[in-house]
Amino acid sequence: MDPRNQSLSEFLLMEVTEDPELQPFLFSVFLSMYLVAVLGNLLIILAVGSDSHLHTPMYFFLSNLSFNDICLSTTTIPKMLANIQTQTRSITYMGCLTQVCFVMVFASLESFLLAVMAYDRYVAICHPLRYAVLMSPRVCVLVTFLSLLVCLLDALVHSLMVLRLSFCTDLQIPLFFCEVVQVIQLACSDTLINNILIYSATSIFGGIPLSGVIFSYSQIASSVLKMPSSGGKYKAFSTCGSHLSVVSLFYGTGLGVYISSAVTDSSRMTAVASMMYTVVTPIMNPFIYSLRNRDMKGALRKLTGRITSLL
Numbered sequence: 021m022d023p024r025n026q027s028l029s030e031f032l033l034m035e036v037t038e039d040p041e042l043q044p045f046l047f048s049v050f051l052s053m054y055l056v057a058v059l060g061n062l063l064i065i066l067a068v069g070s071d072s073h074l075h076t077p078m079y080f081f082l083s084n085l086s087f088n089d090i091c092l093s094t095t096t097i098p099k100m101l102a103n104i105q106t107q108t109r110s111i112t113y114m115g116c117l118t119q120v121c122f123v124m125v126f127a128s129l130e131s132f133l134l135a136v137m138a139y140d141r142y143v144a145i146c147h148p149l150r151y152a153v154l155m156s157p158r159v160c161v162l163v164t165f166l167s168l169l170v171c172l173l174d175a176l177v178h179s180l181m182v183l184r185l186s187f188c189t190d191l192q193i194p195l196f197f198c199e200v201v202q203v204i205q206l207a208c209s210d211t212l213i214n215n216i217l218i219y220s221a222t223s224i225f226g227g228i229p230l231s232g233v234i235f236s237y238s239q240i241a242s243s244v245l246k247m248p249s250s251g252g253k254y255k256a257f258s259t260c261g262s263h264l265s266v267v268s269l270f271y272g273t274g275l276g277v278y279i280s281s282a283v284t285d286s287s288r289m290t291a292v293a294s295m296m297y298t299v300v301t302p303i304m305n306p307f308i309y310s311l312r313n314r315d316m317k318g319a320l321r322k323l324t325g326r327i328t329s330l331l
Contacts, residue, residue: 031116032109032192047104054097060306061086067319077155081137089302092126096197096298116198124175128225132167135229141260142236146243185209195291265308273297
């Protein structure tokens with residue numbers, strides 16, 4: 021009997037919990053996490069847009085990062101909430117491919133945005149006289165658009181390559197959402213080209229931005245250490261603190277996914293690590309920037325004051 025399912029209609033995602041009594045609690049927890057992620061990042065976007073003092077390249081990229089985090093959370097959490105509520109594990113074939121595509125787009129774009137934000141800090145600290153030219157509004161918009169375009173093209177290529185695969189009857193994905201590597205592992209047909217593309221994309225979309233971040237901050241550290249004033253050093257490092265925290269969280273949780281999948285056979289452990297990567301990071305970013313950035317805290321106070329007065 022041919023193990024391939026020629027009438028493939030759906031995949032099965034990992035069950036969040038096998039205990040029916042825990043399902044209402046977990047539904048409330050994940051719903052709260054999703055609402056915090058969306059509202060927190062939305063507040064960042066509104067604060068940047070409403071305060072003219074924040075109309076700078078750094079906050080332009082921050083607002084784009086917040087919007088990207090909203091999209092990344094929306095790609096994964098609502099489907100998981102629906103499955104918990106209906107006590108099902110299924111996701112349609114096209115729904116799974118759509119989720120694969122958008123997860124790749126927003127995860128890759130997050131990496132690019134963090135790299136561009138590091139470059140922005142590098143130019144501001146190491147080349148302040150050229151900052152207005154190198155980080156003009158036109159350049160910022162163009163860089164963001166090109167990053168999005170490249171990420172979209174990459175995700176479409178991977179999605180189209182998945183479409184050519186034949187799948188076995190065992191269609192259980194050991195994650196709470198569809199991820200391209202896990203989907204490819206379920207295929208019965210040859211996946212050599214798919215794996216080559218994934219490794220190449222990981223090197224490009226992960227390695228190059230991370231290398232850019234490391235280069236930018238090595239140059240920043242070198243320039244700051246040469247400053248004669250301790251006050252100047254503190255100011256320079258304080259402007260980078262929030263971004264460094266976000267970079268560490270993003271790449272730390274991303275690295276945790278691959279380490280956990282490499283060193284353990286526990287699909288539950290890998291699923292938890294992937295949850296940190298796609299859910300916790302978008303939640304924490306607004307808190308990091310609002311708590312560590314004085315300008316952002318001031319803008320948020322003004323925004324909440326306006327909202328309160330309207331109510």
